[in-house]
Amino acid sequence: MTSLTASLARGALTSPFKRAGRPDATLPADRLTRPAAPVAPGPLAAYGRICGFTESGPLPLTYPHVLAFPLTMRLMTGHAFPLPVLGLVHTWIEITPHRAATPAEPLELTVYAEKLTPHRRGTEVTMATEARVDGELVWESRSGYLSRHRRAAQAAGPVTAVTAVPPDAGSLPARAEWRLPGDLGRRYGAVSGDRNPIHLHPLTARLFGFPRAIAHGMWTVARCLAEAGDPSSIRSVRAGFRAPVLLPATVTYAADATGNAFELRGPDGRVHLVGAVTRQTGGSPTG
Numbered sequence: 001m002t003s004l005t006a007s008l009a010r011g012a013l014t015s016p017f018k019r020a021g022r023p024d025a026t027l028p029a030d031r032l033t034r035p036a037a038p039v040a041p042g043p044l045a046a047y048g049r050i051c052g053f054t055e056s057g058p059l060p061l062t063y064p065h066v067l068a069f070p071l072t073m074r075l076m077t078g079h080a081f082p083l084p085v086l087g088l089v090h091t092w093i094e095i096t097p098h099r100a101a102t103p104a105e106p107l108e109l110t111v112y113a114e115k116l117t118p119h120r121r122g123t124e125v126t127m128a129t130e131a132r133v134d135g136e137l138v139w140e141s142r143s144g145y146l147s148r149h150r151r152a153a154q155a156a157g158p159v160t161a162v163t164a165v166p167p168d169a170g171s172l173p174a175r176a177e178w179r180l181p182g183d184l185g186r187r188y189g190a191v192s193g194d195r196n197p198i199h200l201h202p203l204t205a206r207l208f209g210f211p212r213a214i215a216h217g218m219w220t221v222a223r224c225l226a227e228a229g230d231p232s233s234i235r236s237v238r239a240g241f242r243a244p245v246l247l248p249a250t251v252t253y254a255a256d257a258t259g260n261a262f263e264l265r266g267p268d269g270r271v272h273l274v275g276a277v278t279r280q281t282g283g284s285p286t287g
Contacts, residue, residue: 025082025083025116025123026082026116027080027081027082027113027114027115027116027125028075028078028080028081028113029112030075030078030080030112031110031111031112032071032074032075032110032111032112033071033108033109033110033111034067034068034070034071034108034109034110035108036106036107036108036132036133036134037106037107038103038104038105038106039059039063039067039103039104039105039107041103043191044059044063044103046191047060047063047066047191047192048060050187050188050191050219051219051222051223051226052222052223052226052227053222053226054226057231058100058101058102058103058231058232059100059101059102059103060222060225060226060231061095061097061222061225061231061234061237062095062218062221062222062225064101064107064109064129064131064139064141065093065095065129065141065143065218066191066192066193066218067107067109067131068109068110068111068129068131069192069193069194070193071109071110071111071129072111072127072129073085073193075111075112075113075127076088076113076125076127076145081113082116083123083125083145083147084147086196086197086208087147087148087196087197087198087207087208088145088146088147088196089145089146089148089198089217089241089244090143090144090145090146090216090217090218090241091119091124091144091145091146091217091240091241092143092144092238092239092240092241093141093142093143093144093217093218093221093237093238093239094141094142094143094236094237094238094239095139095140095141095236095237096139096140096141096235096236096237097138097139097231097234097235097236098136098137098138098139098140099138100231100232101131101133101138101139105133105138106133107131107132107133107138108131108132108133108135109129109130109131109132110129110130110131110132111127111128111129111130112127112128113125113126113127113128114126114127114128114142117144119146121146121148121149122146122147122148122149122150123146123147123149124144124145124146124147125144125145125147126142126143126144127142127143127144127145128140128141128142128143129141129142129143148209170263170265170269170271172254172255172256172261172262172263173254173255173256174252174253174254175227175253175254175255176227176252176253177250177251177252177253178223178250178251178252178253179248179249179250180215180245180247180248180249180250180251181247181248182212182213182247182248183247184215184219184247184248185199185200185213185214185215185216185247186199186200186201186213188215188216188219189216192216192218192219194216194218198210198213198214199213199214199215199216200213201213210244210246211246212246212247213246213247214244214245214246214247215244215245215247215249217239217241217273220241220245220264220272220273221237221239221241221273221275223253224239224253224255224262224264224273224275225237225275225277227253227255227259227262228255228259228262228277229259233279233280234277234278234279235278235279235280236277236278237275237276237277237278238275238276239273239274239275239276240273240274240275241272241273242271242272242273242274243270243271243272244272245264245266245272249266250266250267251264251265251266251272252264252265252266252267259277260276260277260278260279261275261276261277262274262275262276262277263275
């Protein structure tokens with residue numbers, strides 16, 4: 001947490017001096033690694049409670065992302081990173097668990113910036129995260145973060161497929177309704193370390209164009225995956241964050257009968273999150 005706090009402070013200082021959308025922008029080649037370390041049971045339990053995961057079993061599929069977040073922030077707030085970190089919006093994530101990891105296994109974590117992509121609303125960076133146990137790659141992810149700025153029409157690129165809304169978005173059957181408190185962003189930020197101002201308070205969110213604080217995208221996908229059943233059967237997860245969830249909020253979790261397609265939508269039918277799970281042959285939800 002100390003290193004993460006330092007990164008957040010550095011990001012606040014360096015962001016005003018970075019200009020998103022520079023045509024000559026390049027990404028740092030650094031690969032930041034945290035040596036293998038055991039998972040602390042207290043923070044893991046707090047994370048499980050706020051996201052709805054069970055208290056026993058393998059690590060939640062989203063937890064290595066949380067563990068590696070200090071590395072991600074250190075890289076994104078460095079002088080060589082071209083985008084201002086303040087106001088970055090998480091737009092999508094792909095997770096590939098190569099096998100279930102247990103809390104008792106020391107995880108080595110590696111983070112690096114993979115590519116910059118034109119986006120219709122600015123520039124998107126893809127960040128990669130890898131988790132290893134004794135040198136074996138057990139988990140990896142790719143995440144997109146959007147820096148919003150004006151783009152010339154001829155320079156705008158297509159939205160990546162992972163964030164596209166499927167034709168039947170909004171039609172999945174409702175499974176549960178969740179009431180999200182206004183302080184959810186602060187509570188999840190305390191557990192995950194992600195204290196981006198857009199999540200913390202209406203006043204700080206307004207500085208970046210949001211009328212109120214918004215829920216973390218990683219909380220929404222984690223909360224949905226907590227409903228997806230047996231995590232050991234999951235071979236990949238793809239989720240696109242379509243619209244911010246303004247806090248406080250009431251949202252509907254919807255999923256098909258298999259639990260392999262899911263979404264989160266508001267009372268007006270607006271789709272906030274779309275996701276898909278790929279399972280091993282014969283895998284099915286148990287929860």
